[in-house]
Amino acid sequence: MTQGQFPLQWGQGTLPTAPRRLLLVQLSAMGDQVQTLPAVSDIAARWPDLEIDWAVDSRFADIPRLHPAVRHVFALPLKALQQQRRLAAWRELRAALRELRAQRYDLIWDPHSVLKSAIVCRLARGALRVGYRAQDCGGEPLAARAYHLHYARPVGLHGTQGRRVFARDVLDTDLRRPVDYAIDQRYAHESGTAENDTVFLAHGASKPEKLWPLDHWQALAARLVRSGLRLQLTWGNAAEQERAQRIVADLPAGSAQILDRLSLLDMLPIIAQSRMVIGVDTGFTHLAAALRRPVVGLFVSTGPELFTPTSSNLARTLGGDGVTPDIDAVWQAVEALR
Numbered sequence: 001m002t003q004g005q006f007p008l009q010w011g012q013g014t015l016p017t018a019p020r021r022l023l024l025v026q027l028s029a030m031g032d033q034v035q036t037l038p039a040v041s042d043i044a045a046r047w048p049d050l051e052i053d054w055a056v057d058s059r060f061a062d063i064p065r066l067h068p069a070v071r072h073v074f075a076l077p078l079k080a081l082q083q084q085r086r087l088a089a090w091r092e093l094r095a096a097l098r099e100l101r102a103q104r105y106d107l108i109w110d111p112h113s114v115l116k117s118a119i120v121c122r123l124a125r126g127a128l129r130v131g132y133r134a135q136d137c138g139g140e141p142l143a144a145r146a147y148h149l150h151y152a153r154p155v156g157l158h159g160t161q162g163r164r165v166f167a168r169d170v171l172d173t174d175l176r177r178p179v180d181y182a183i184d185q186r187y188a189h190e191s192g193t194a195e196n197d198t199v200f201l202a203h204g205a206s207k208p209e210k211l212w213p214l215d216h217w218q219a220l221a222a223r224l225v226r227s228g229l230r231l232q233l234t235w236g237n238a239a240e241q242e243r244a245q246r247i248v249a250d251l252p253a254g255s256a257q258i259l260d261r262l263s264l265l266d267m268l269p270i271i272a273q274s275r276m277v278i279g280v281d282t283g284f285t286h287l288a289a290a291l292r293r294p295v296v297g298l299f300v301s302t303g304p305e306l307f308t309p310t311s312s313n314l315a316r317t318l319g320g321d322g323v324t325p326d327i328d329a330v331w332q333a334v335e336a337l338r
Contacts, residue, residue: 005149006169015128016106019047019171023103023124024054025110025117026064027078028209030283031306033063034290035159036111041180042164042173044069048051055100055120060283062264066183072251074100077238078116100124109149109170111163114138118146130170159306181290186274197229200271200288202279203247204240212279212324217247219327220278221256224334231256232270256321276337278330281307289315294337298325 004177011017022043026036033056040052053072054064061075076096105126110117113132118140121129129148134141135176136153144150160179167173190332201221205211216245221231231248233256235241241258246255259270271288279285288295289307292314297307299320307317316333318325 006151007172008149010134010172019050019106020102021051021105021107022053022171023100023105023126024052024064025108025120025124026054026056027076027117027120028057028060028112030060030063031281031286032112032159033060034283034286035306036163037063037067037181037183037290038160038179039111039163039167039173040064040067040069041182042167042177043171044175045177046171053103053105055117055124060264066186068182073083076120080272097123107170109167110309111166113147114145115140115143118143122146156305169248182288183268184292185273187268187291196273197228198232198274199224200274200277200279200284201231201233201247202277202282202284202288203233203243204236205282207301210299212280212298212300213248214243216324216327216330217243218250220330221247221251223327223331225251225255229275232259232274233257234259234267234270235261276334280336293318296337297331298330300324330338 008015010019015022026032041134043050043052051071052069053074055074055076056064057079058075058077059079064070064073074096077089077092081093101123103125105124106128108124108126108129109120110121111133114137121131129146130151131144131147132153133150134144137143151166151169154162157165164175168175201217203217222267224231233244233247235244235271244258248258267284268287271284271293272291274293276290276294277285278298280298280300281302285295296316297315297317298306299317301322303320306319316336318329318333
């Protein structure tokens with residue numbers, strides 16, 4: 001099969017009347033996992049009897065596990081294997097792939113469409129593999145060879161909406177449904193709690209070019225504290241821990257808390273109970289949007305078009321594509337959301 005056969009017509013040609021088993025391949029990163037959740041909600045609403053499995057890098061496996069429509073998560077230790085190359089990681093990957101290959105699917109859907117996800121698609125067993133066309137495979141055009149059917153990536157759509165449109169054309173879903181991440185009720189915000197005056201600063205990012213300058217964070221943190229707000233920060237590695245310490249170093253005692261390194265599941269209630277989240281282009285910022293918390297997104301090297309708030313009233317995005325947000329603009333966004 002080739003490009004140009006969308007939307008798929010279930011019940012016509014070789015397609016069954018209804019898909020019974022779906023493998024979703026979205027391996028990384030945290031923000032991409034979050035942005036895929038509404039598409040899963042759309043699919044589950046359209047096909048309530050469909051069994052949905054999800055293949056993901058082990059680092060992010062807790063995110064698809066949060067969605068009630070996901071039956072099974074295949075956690076693949078891909079990053080761990082790349083970093084450590086230990087025999088235990090090889091054995092864990094082999095066991096996960098053996099379990100995956102024991103399944104058979106009506107549809108294998110890859111909204112990631114890069115080489116590593118394409119390899120997973122090829123190893124899985126299914127009647128139909130769908131991914132992006134070569135020019136849309138994230139600079140890795142060979143990935144397209146893994147798919148029977150190739151989809152043209154929608155132009156100008158942010159991450160969540162792009163995946164929802166892709167799901168519509170593959171699985172006949174309804175885009176008129178409200179965006180539903182399906183995790184905000186589990187971690188619902190409770191007004192009036194002690195943390196209601198706490199602002200969470202998501203200062204870390206996977207790539208240094210995404211970072212907001214340290215002196216900007218320090219100046220913003222001082223303004224936030226002077227306005228009566230408390231701060232919380234966390235860290236994922238030694239460099240982020242040092243940056244967090246430097247951000248709060250000159251603040252009054254008790255006005256800021258640096259949390260210990262926490263798991264994703266431990267971070268979710270902290271974000272959900274924050275009055276506001278201010279963050280760079282990182283997974284915690286996307287999670288805050290999914291949890292319907294007010295968010296100020298600080299974009300530096302990447303563009304804000306991939307950020308997906310559930311409501312424009314809950315988010316402000318600044319900078320992007322090489323433009324660094326200035327402190328005054330960020331403060332105005334904070335004031336607008338308070």
